[in-house]
Amino acid sequence: DKGYRVCLVEGREHLGGRLCAPAFDGGPPVDAVPPILWGGHQETRTLFTLLGSQQRVHFPHSLHHTFALPAGRVVALPRLWGPASVRGPATIAGFSGISMRDRMRLMNVLERFWEQDLSLPTDLDERPVTELFDLTSQSESAVRQVWTPLSRFLLGDDPSKVSAALGAGSLRALLFGSRRNNAIGLLTGGMAETLLHPAEAHLRRSGADIRLGKPATRLLTQKDQVMGVTLQGGEPLSADWYLAALGPDALAALLPDRWLAKYASFQSLTEWDWSPRVTLRLESRGKGTKPWLRLLATGSYDWAVGIGGGKTQWPTMEIWLIAAGQSALLKRSDADLREAAVKDLQGLVPSCQPDHIQQHRVFRSERATPALRPGTRRLRATPQSPVANLFVAGAWTDTGLPASVESAVLSGRRCAEAVEEVHSSRVDKAPGAH
Ligand SMILES: Cc1cc2nc3c(=O)[nH]c(=O)nc-3n(C[C@H](O)[C@H](O)[C@H](O)COP(=O)(O)OP(=O)(O)OC[C@H]3O[C@@H](n4cnc5c(N)ncnc54)[C@H](O)[C@@H]3O)c2cc1C
Structure with missing residues (x-):
């Protein structure tokens, strides 16, 4: 949309990455994720609007964070209006999925966070989410029946394995975020019809050259610059800017050993679990x-x-x-x-x-x-890599979000903005520029 010529290289025969999987009958790929848009996915909603597919997203009242508890109890997290400072505590107070004692303990610690109590830990990124449960003295049943399934839903992993900073951020967004932002969307036609097909159509309309079934096998480099990329079969491509939207291991496999040895942020690509x-x-x-x-x-x-x-x-x-x-x-x-x-x-x-x-x-x-384990914040890449014309996107990069669709979309936008910024500064510095 900004006048760049884009060539998109995808190793598989179709776009969509982990969101879809091959069909057993040889037909088009099928969605591998449920047809819902999690609450708080503002970037993804903005992208749907850009792609013209927002009318496929509905926000049914019945689709809400609801817990199925033992003995057939079904308890929903209250959905409240009002300013965040009131809504957060009121949501906790009104949530009968945990005992009143657990709610009071949770609110006490939240209050201490607001008051910036210096005795509270500041290194949440180094600790697992389970330490938040200990800190707020949650009962064993609250942890097992509510906080563990909620953590797995929000963070995609067991609370003992995810950084507490990420857990606290996701919980804050859920409890204090606006009712509108936390609404869970239902995608008519799933991810395929709401995101993947409209995105592909949009790219093709904008003149993007899409190469499917052609994995990149090697980056061609000279000193500290990418000169080109070789695709399977030997075809080389060259461009001004290279955006790698791959998993960390797939990116590491494309980089020359000397860059992996030289740059800490490239070295850390191999440390992911x-x-x-x-x-x-x-x-x-x-x-x-x-x-x-x-x-x-x-x-x-x-x-x-x-x-x-x-x-x-x-x-x-x-x-x-x-x-x-x-x-x-x-x-x-x-x-x-x-x-x-x-x-x-x-x-x-x-x-x-x-x-x-x-x-x-x-x-x-x-x-x-x-896996966004405690201490992995340092592994999450920023859009601008140490190499001036190589940019990095993907759900695992430094968005501050769990590795979700939302994180992938946000990282893509930030990457595009980073290219735009570097490009504009070059244009400004070019001879004759004002
Ligand atoms: C079973 C399953 C269920 C999930 N459910 C949800 C969910 O409900 N909600 C949610 O938000 N997230 C869910 N996720 C996670 C979500 O799918 C990912 O966070 C998201 O797809 C990440 O996007 P990405 O672009 O960072 O990476 P990917 O989706 O992994 O895309 C990377 C792409 O790069 C391509 N590639 C790799 N190497 C090369 C190469 N050398 N050359 C060219 N192309 C290459 C791959 O083929 C792939 O298409 C789920 C994941 C799985 C596996």
Whole structure:
């Protein structure tokens, strides 16, 4: 849109990265993520507007952070209006998913944070989220039934493995963010129709040259500059600016050894660990329901989303169950995972009986998201790499967000702005510029 000529190189045969997976029947790729837009995803919403797909996003009242607790209790996080300073404490006070004692303890510590109590830890990035639970003296049941599934939902991993700074940031956004910002969106047509196809169409309309099925194999470099990139099959490409939107390991594989040895930020690309995820998508003949989201206090999965069926625009009921950060589930067979899903849904979706399930698909990934462990903030790359004409984007880069779609979109915008900034400063310095 700013007049640059863009060539986009994708190693796979289709765009969409981890958001989609190959179809079993050889058809177009299918979504590997549920058709929802998590609360707080403002960058992604802005992108939908730019792509003209915002009308595909709805914010049903029934789709909300709701906990399925033992003994069939279902408790939603209150959704309140009003200024953040009132809304945050009122949300905690009104949330009956944890005991009044747990709520009071949580509020006491929040108050101490506001008052900048010097005895509170300042190095949250070096500590795991579980230390926040200790700090706020949460009971064992609150941790197990509420904070653990919520952490896995917001952060994509077990709270013992994610940095407390990231956990505190996500919780703050959830409790203190505006009601509008925290609304969870339902994507008609899923990520494919809302994001991927419109983005590809937009790029093609803008004249972008899209090379699919052509992984980059090597960066051609000279001193501290990228001179070109070689694609599989040997084809070289050259440009003024290079934007790498790859995982950290894939980027490290393209860099020359001398850069990996010379620059700390390139060296750290090899230090990343990954969080696993199992996603199960079920199609059921059950009665139609309003869309729902449940964070699961017990069972194998951490959270589940259900949409459609009956007379809604979805002909069958679609249920997605997600387990984040649980490596043990990766080894279980599809049939086993389906059985575990039916068990988790018992009591939650009475119409989801085993004989109602028409189809299911398991998406297993040992390396679903880069693990944002305590102390990994320093590994997250800034858009401008140490090499002047190489920029870095991706969900794992330094956005301050969990490694999500939102983080990937935000990093892309920041990267484009960084190129624009460097380009404008060069134009300003060019002979004859005013
Ligand atoms: C099963 C699963 C479920 C998930 N669910 C959710 C969810 O519900 N919500 C959410 O927000 N996030 C979810 N995520 C995470 C989300 O998919 C990622 O955060 C997001 O896709 C990251 O985007 P990215 O552009 O940083 O990286 P990627 O999506 O990994 O994209 C990188 C791209 O680079 C390409 N590539 C790699 N090497 C090369 C090369 N040498 N040459 C050319 N191309 C190359 C890859 O093929 C890929 O297309 C899920 C992930 C998985 C695996």
